[in-house]
Amino acid sequence: MLTYPNIDPVAISIDAFTIAGKTLGPFNIHWYGLMYLFGFTGGWLLAWYRSSTRECVVKPRQTEDLVFYSAMGVVIGARIGYILFYNFQAWMNDPLLIFRVWEGGMSFHGGLIGYAIAMLLYARKINKNFFDLVDFVAPFAPLGIFFGRIGNFIGGELYGRATDVPWAMVFPSDPTGLPRHPSQLYEAVLEGLVMFAILFWFSRKPRPRAAVIGLFLLLYGVFRFSVEFVREPDSHLKADLLFGWVTRGQQLCLPMIILGLGLLIWTYSREPKRRALESAKQGKAA
Incomplete structure (x- = not known):
């Protein structure tokens, strides 16, 4: 059995301080929040590197807005998705639970839906095809998933x-004290590193429209479905297993699959x- 590293979930702690007679703080910056920052x-x-080295659906100067739309869609969608799907x-x-984000609770599937909506809006803003845009962004998403799962591991949540x-x-947050699968690390490797390597390689060459996002959905669905066999279901959802095991x-x-x-x-x-059709057009042009 391996020893859980038991890293303090609080990465940076700032004591209370006074500005213009007003006391601010203390403030705690958690690793989980920093992982979102690292991912984005x-x-x-x-995205900036790839758009600056080839002709892409977005230009380098547009990548900042692209990431802003992505971040808003993912964060808002992940929170709403957690409430709707899990709680x-x-x-x-x-009803105010949805606003208490400091209590935890984010859903990947909700974040994916929020991201899709954000990309639809951004595609309309820059007058580009939706599938071209999500094909461009999809290879970078596993990086955020990787950091997010590392944040779950540091927080001792979503264990196996x-x-x-x-x-x-043995995770300190687990009241049973039983040895468990470090399923967060399984997901960090499969949904993060492995998916990133496959999608980044796959998208190096031109692919048919929607092929990259299609592969992303398929890979994530298969990897997550597999890891769920060793991941501990949320305690309040154990009675809701479909057919007793799904x-x-x-x-x-x-x-997704x-x-x-x-x-x-x-x-x-x-x-x-x-x-x-392209060959026919080129033939006519010649």
């Missing part, structure tokens, strides 16, 4: 099920026809 900063740098009854009893594997850990996370991943696979089949089935 890394995504912006990669709806608590919100019905306490009890196990006796040699790399099991977790809420797996239920939300199934549409279907949509991602559907997009790949659709776009590649259209590719021969598209190439034939």
